[in-house]
Every structure is written in C-alpha cells, then in structure tokens.
Amino acid sequence: MLSRRTFVTAGLAAAVTSAPLWSAVTAPRARAAAALPLTLKNNSGSGTVYAYISGADTSGWPGFVTADGVFHRLPNPSSPVTPIPDYAIPLGGSGSQVTVTLHDHIIGGRVWFSADKKIQFFVNPGPGLVQPGFTSSDPNWQTNWTFCEFTYNSANLYANISYVDMVALPVSMATTGAAGAQSVSPLPDGALGAIADGLRAQHTTDGAPWDQLVVTDASGKVVRVLAPGHSPTDFGGYWTGYLNAVWDRYRSTPLTINGQGSIGSYTGTVSGDTIVFAGLNTNGVPFTKPSAIDIFGCASGPLYNSGGDARGAIAARLAAALNRSSLLVAGGGNQPDGVPPSQYYQDPTTNHYARLVHQHASIGYAFPYDDVGPTGAQPVDGHLQDPAPTSWTVALGPGAGGGTTPPPGGVSAYSTIQAESYSAQSGTQNEGCSDTGGGTDVGWIAAGDWLKYTGVDFGSSSPRQFVARLASGAAAGVSGAILARLDSTSGPVIAEIDFANNGGWQNWQTVPANIVGAATGVHDVYLTFGGGSADFVNINWFTFTR
Known part of the structure; x- marks a missing residue:
C-alpha cells in the first residue's frame, strides 16, 4: 500500500x-x-x-x-x-x-x-x-x-x-x-x-x-x-503521558512495524530514549519521542519521512499508530496488521480530530498517513x-x-432503494445498467467494500425479508457475502446473501434472505461485503419486505 x-x-x-x-x-x-x-x-x-x-x-x-x-x-x-x-x-x-x-x-x-x-x-x-x-x-x-x-x-x-x-x-x-x-x-x-x-x-x-x-x-x-497540525494554540505536552507509557512498554516488549510492499518488517525495542529497529538505517534521524506537532503533522522530528525508503515507510506507520493511539491495545506490538480499525482512538489521549472526522465522514484522510492500515484493508x-x-x-x-443524501426523515425501508443512492461508499464504482428500467448499478464489489444508506425507516414493526437485485460474472470459485447491517460497518447483521457467478455481470436476479433479529425505527443501513479479494457481485437495488 x-x-x-x-x-x-x-x-x-x-x-x-x-x-x-x-x-x-x-x-x-x-x-x-x-x-x-x-x-x-x-x-x-x-x-x-x-x-x-x-x-x-x-x-x-x-x-x-x-x-x-x-x-x-x-x-x-x-x-x-x-x-x-x-x-x-x-x-x-x-x-x-x-x-x-x-x-x-x-x-x-x-x-x-x-x-x-x-x-x-x-x-x-x-x-x-x-x-x-x-x-x-x-x-x-x-x-x-x-x-x-x-x-x-x-x-x-x-x-x-x-x-x-x-x-x-x-x-x-x-x-x-x-x-x-x-x-x-x-x-x-x-x-x-x-x-x-x-x-x-x-x-x-x-x-x-x-x-x-x-x-x-x-x-x-x-x-x-x-x-490539530494547524492549531492556533500549542498542544504542548498533550502526548507526554501516552508517549511515556509507549516507551516503557517497548523497553522489554518488541515492536514490529511492517513497512508493507517491498519494504518488509522491522523489529525494535527502546534503548535509552530511542526506539532502535534492527537493520534499519535511520539516516541520522533517530526514533526518539516526538512532539505534539510531530505527531499531528507526521513530517517533522523523529517522524520525518525521508521518502520512499524503509525509514520513510516505518516513520509513516509509526505516525499512524500514534495518531490512532493503537500502540498500547491488544496487538499493538504488530503495526499496522495487529490492530483492527475498531481499536483505533480508544485511548483518552488520541487525535480526537481524526476520531470525529471518521465518526461523521466515511471517507477522506484525517491526517497525512491515514491510508496506512492492515494489509489488504480498504x-x-x-x-x-x-x-x-x-x-x-x-x-x-x-x-x-453517485451518492445522494436522502431527504429529512429518511427513506422507507419498504421502497425500492437504488444501490447508487448511497450516502457514502468504499471500494465500489457505479456503471450503466442493462436491467429492466436501465439506469445505474454499483459494481466492482469485493470483500472489505461497503455502501451506506442514511436514515432508512423501518417503522414500528420489523421486516421479514431483505431482497436484493444482483448479478455476477465472477471467475469460477469466486464468491462472497452481502451483509445488511445497522448503523455501522461493524453493526449487527440483520440479513446475509451468499452469491457467486450467475451467468454474467448484467444477468440480473432477485434474491431474498430472511431477517435475523429485528429492525425497527430509523437506522443507517450498511451493505458490507465479505469473501475473497476479487470482485464478486453487482447490485442494482434492494428493499425490505414484511
């Protein structure tokens, strides 16, 4: 990446x-x-x-x-x-x-x-x-x-x-x-x-x-x-307590950072006041404790990025881990692969600007190396x-x-919700659709992608089925799951459709799935996708039925 x-x-x-x-x-x-x-x-x-x-x-x-x-x-x-x-x-x-x-x-x-x-x-x-x-x-x-x-x-x-x-x-x-x-x-x-x-x-x-x-x-x-890198007021020693705890942890515990791509992994421990990674040439800039502006800006002091070399890759991933406060959680000694996004920003000392941006906006970098993530992540x-x-x-x-914002009060769960009417998405693309009625479908969907639909109103009683209009021209052996979730990409799954090649990317088929649990009131609906890494499905529309 x-x-x-x-x-x-x-x-x-x-x-x-x-x-x-x-x-x-x-x-x-x-x-x-x-x-x-x-x-x-x-x-x-x-x-x-x-x-x-x-x-x-x-x-x-x-x-x-x-x-x-x-x-x-x-x-x-x-x-x-x-x-x-x-x-x-x-x-x-x-x-x-x-x-x-x-x-x-x-x-x-x-x-x-x-x-x-x-x-x-x-x-x-x-x-x-x-x-x-x-x-x-x-x-x-x-x-x-x-x-x-x-x-x-x-x-x-x-x-x-x-x-x-x-x-x-x-x-x-x-x-x-x-x-x-x-x-x-x-x-x-x-x-x-x-x-x-x-x-x-x-x-x-x-x-x-x-x-x-x-x-x-x-x-x-x-x-x-x-x-916060542009703050008119200095954050001073905001990170001091967290950095002291991190440095103490890795005096005796190894910290491994995967530079990803051709860079490979480097493992180090704290010696004195410096994290020393075996075999890594730091170009004269040791990994000492950074200041607040070093962390927020990801470009100065020990987090200086020297370019496309190994030091630059390690600095980028260490900067990302600090902004997300992911070095002290379970798996924190294996960066970035050991910590799922659900564990980011959990420490009271963290980049709360980034936390709030990702809480309220599904896309967009919130700090310079926000694309750093577990291998294969979107x-x-x-x-x-x-x-x-x-x-x-x-x-x-x-x-x-592409995405359109539903009107105030949301959209009925029992109407036909066009796939391209998402309010946010990750990893997908829109394309022309040859299904009845024409228009646009959403394709290029693989595991890890998702679609968000804001303010879907289920009313006072739960639906019985989730119904989706699907097509697939995936290669032999490639399949995946379409998961309907409530309120987040990791929210409760209320329906699942497993799907594979059905004869072509525009060979449309209406597929139902029973609702698991219940959904009432107004929710954001997320369609998340699991399975292999290859594209496996196109979606034209979906709805819920009672």
Missing part, C-alpha cells in the same frame, strides 16, 4: 512552488488527452459561489485556469505576498453550473470554492502561490472556502477529497471515462457542526485546545474545523482515478454524481 501525503500550507508566509508530495500514476489502459470538460456545480443552497482552478503546468510553473480553459502563469514578483489578478469563476445560483475545458495538463492542482465572498490569493517570489492560510491574520480567515485536489497528466486524472488540513464546506465529485462512472460523496449534512461540537466537548473533558480548532465567521457560524481516502477521463464534475455540496 502506498502512503500518500497531502500537500499543506501554513499561511501567508508559505508558498507552493512544486507539485504535491505525492502524485498518483498507474499503468494506463488508455492515455489521458489534454482536453477534459470540468463541470463546476453550485449545489450548496448559496446564491453567491465562486470557483477557482489552480495548479502548475508541466514545467512546474504555478498558475490558474480561467473559465475559457486558458492556463495563466503567475508572475514572479520581487516582493513577498503580492496580490494576483482575480481568477474567480462565478457560478450562478444554487443548481447552476459552468463547464471549463482543461486544455493543458495540470499537476498539484486544486479546485476551490468560496461562498458569499471571494478568496484572496497572493504570490511569493519563486514564484509560489500563497494559498489561504490557517491563522486569524490571514485575509481569508472568515471566508467560507473549501477545495479538492487533483493531478491531470498524460497518465491519468487523479482527484481526491482530503480532511488532512481541515473540514469545511462539502465537495462531491464524479467522473466518466475508461474506468467507467465513478463518484465520491461529500461530507454528510450536519457533519461539520457535529465535529465542531465534539471538539468543544473534548476540550471540556481534557482541557486540551481542541475548541481552538473551530473557526467561525463574524456571525458565529462554523466555517471550518482545522486539523484505504479511507475519497478519490477518483481514470487513465482516460471523458468528463469530470466537481460540486459544492451534494449531487456531483
């Missing part, structure tokens, strides 16, 4: 002069042409929205794309923090959209949105784009803005939604192309406020400055929640990747494609 970093800036003094620290490239089945329609949608409910497209050209020179698709290179000023021309792309009222054709490849790109007020951008000598920062002295501090990231080159389009820097206005995305129809759902309704409330409550509990991560505008409205990032995209849509708010 590749560790990915999200490129972050620290305010007006910081300049971006190069591509992100990671860039996704795969061996393509087709080649991405430099002519991609990018549709920008305002689905926010706000009547005044501005979009921006920033990045660097293939020479690494930063700039902006305007509504006519032209890439404008930034000037190279002699003075720091020089204002740049206004490259805003105004969007109409809620429900409107503007399509911009990208005629050039863009690396290290971002699509930005702001509501009610424009973002002020600046340039430093270099040149380097000065992006909106994370301090109250920044002119964009109370502006309601957000972004997604992308790289569009000759190999592919790779776009992702990340919460490494902050949680703010929701963004959703969709693509079509050689990889089929794909989509990424936005931050769910109410999640921003819930995360803010949770951090304020955590401050009341432990006194740490979690409440300082909540940014409000002049009216008191929450506009974003910062990751990553948590919300990304789209296509070697030859034919369209890309980015929306402020829901509705770019």
Whole structure:
C-alpha cells in the first residue's frame, strides 16, 4: 500500500512552488488527452459561489485556469505576498453550473470554492502561490472556502477529497471515462457542526485546545474545523503521558512495524530514549519521542519521512499508530496488521480530530498517513482515478454524481432503494445498467467494500425479508457475502446473501434472505461485503419486505 501525503500550507508566509508530495500514476489502459470538460456545480443552497482552478503546468510553473480553459502563469514578483489578478469563476445560483475545458495538463492542482465572498490569493517570489492560510491574520480567515485536489497528466486524472488540513464546506465529485462512472460523496449534512461540537466537548473533558480548532465567521457560524497540525494554540505536552507509557512498554516488549510492499518488517525495542529497529538505517534521524506537532503533522522530528525508503515507510506507520493511539491495545506490538480499525482512538489521549472526522465522514484522510492500515484493508481516502477521463464534475455540496443524501426523515425501508443512492461508499464504482428500467448499478464489489444508506425507516414493526437485485460474472470459485447491517460497518447483521457467478455481470436476479433479529425505527443501513479479494457481485437495488 502506498502512503500518500497531502500537500499543506501554513499561511501567508508559505508558498507552493512544486507539485504535491505525492502524485498518483498507474499503468494506463488508455492515455489521458489534454482536453477534459470540468463541470463546476453550485449545489450548496448559496446564491453567491465562486470557483477557482489552480495548479502548475508541466514545467512546474504555478498558475490558474480561467473559465475559457486558458492556463495563466503567475508572475514572479520581487516582493513577498503580492496580490494576483482575480481568477474567480462565478457560478450562478444554487443548481447552476459552468463547464471549463482543461486544455493543458495540470499537476498539484486544486479546485476551490468560496461562498458569499471571494478568496484572496497572493504570490511569493519563486514564484509560489500563497494559498489561504490557517491563522486569524490571514485575509481569508472568515471566508467560507473549501477545495479538492487533483493531478491531470498524460497518465491519468487523479482527484481526491482530503480532511488532512481541515473540514469545511462539502465537495462531491464524479467522473466518466475508461474506468467507467465513478463518484465520491461529500461530507454528510450536519457533519461539520457535529465535529465542531465534539471538539468543544473534548476540550471540556481534557482541557486540551481542541475548541481552538473551530473557526467561525463574524456571525458565529462554523466555517471550518482545522486539523490539530494547524492549531492556533500549542498542544504542548498533550502526548507526554501516552508517549511515556509507549516507551516503557517497548523497553522489554518488541515492536514490529511492517513497512508493507517491498519494504518488509522491522523489529525494535527502546534503548535509552530511542526506539532502535534492527537493520534499519535511520539516516541520522533517530526514533526518539516526538512532539505534539510531530505527531499531528507526521513530517517533522523523529517522524520525518525521508521518502520512499524503509525509514520513510516505518516513520509513516509509526505516525499512524500514534495518531490512532493503537500502540498500547491488544496487538499493538504488530503495526499496522495487529490492530483492527475498531481499536483505533480508544485511548483518552488520541487525535480526537481524526476520531470525529471518521465518526461523521466515511471517507477522506484525517491526517497525512491515514491510508496506512492492515494489509489488504480498504484505504479511507475519497478519490477518483481514470487513465482516460471523458468528463469530470466537481460540486459544492451534494449531487456531483453517485451518492445522494436522502431527504429529512429518511427513506422507507419498504421502497425500492437504488444501490447508487448511497450516502457514502468504499471500494465500489457505479456503471450503466442493462436491467429492466436501465439506469445505474454499483459494481466492482469485493470483500472489505461497503455502501451506506442514511436514515432508512423501518417503522414500528420489523421486516421479514431483505431482497436484493444482483448479478455476477465472477471467475469460477469466486464468491462472497452481502451483509445488511445497522448503523455501522461493524453493526449487527440483520440479513446475509451468499452469491457467486450467475451467468454474467448484467444477468440480473432477485434474491431474498430472511431477517435475523429485528429492525425497527430509523437506522443507517450498511451493505458490507465479505469473501475473497476479487470482485464478486453487482447490485442494482434492494428493499425490505414484511
């Protein structure tokens, strides 16, 4: 599994002069042409929205794309923090959209949105784009803005939604192309406020400055929640007690960290104040106790990542274990394979921002190495990747494609629930469907994938059956289970369908399963999938019957 970093800036003094620290490239089945329609949608409910497209050209020179698709290179000023021309792309009222054709490849790109007020951008000598920062002295501090990231080159389009820097206005995305129809759902309704409330409550509990991560505008409205690496207040010795306990544990107990891929595993113990891994060259940067900013940022002090070598891989996985406080739980001496996600964030001292992000948002990195996990586990990032995209849509708010948010009060469990109407998903893709009625089904489903449906109303009496419309063209010997669960990916199983090849990926069959236990009232329904690692089923719709 590749560790990915999200490129972050620290305010007006910081300049971006190069591509992100990671860039996704795969061996393509087709080649991405430099002519991609990018549709920008305002689905926010706000009547005044501005979009921006920033990045660097293939020479690494930063700039902006305007509504006519032209890439404008930034000037190279002699003075720091020089204002740049206004490259805003105004969007109409809620429900409107503007399509911009990208005629050039863009690396290290971002699509930005702001509501009610424009973002002020600046340039430093270099040149380097000065992006909106994370301090109250920044002119964009109370502006309601957000972004997604992308790289569009000759190999592919790779776009992702990340919460490494902050949680703010929701963004959703969709693509079509050689990889089929794909989509990424936005931050769910109410999640921003819930995360803010949770951090304020955590401050009341432990006194740490979690409440300082909540940014409000002049009216008191929450506009974003910062990751703790951008905290305006130092967390000081927040981690001291936990680190002392970890270092004491591994003075006599071996700590094994699997660098994964070709890196292999390294085992070490604490000697003095340093974790020493046998056979690992630390490049002169020993694994001593990190500071709070080292842990939250995953990029400094002993958690400095030296790149794609063994030290970098071990540092990334140690950083992930610290943010999740998974080093003292059962299996904590075997990282990351020995600890399931259900055991993350259980210690009172942990990255509570990451805990709350994952509680309220099913996708999106909450710290730089949030993709580190047990071998074979699904990553948590919300990304789209296509070697030859034919369209890309980015929306402020829901509705770019794929998942849709059910209306207030939820959806009846006894209606036909289209599989593609999920509110969140992991590991799947949408595709065109040839079943009666056509439309879209959800495919590319394997063990570990899941689909979430928010607010499903079972009423006052429990259903008798779960019924799903399924198809499979899986290889011989490949099968899996479709599990209907309540309220989480590890919640109680109320029905199970075991399924294998039934004649083809569009050979649709209606399959019932009896309900186990009971389901009444309103619940989030999760379809989780178990079995082997290969794709084994497509889903068109499902329902419950009494």
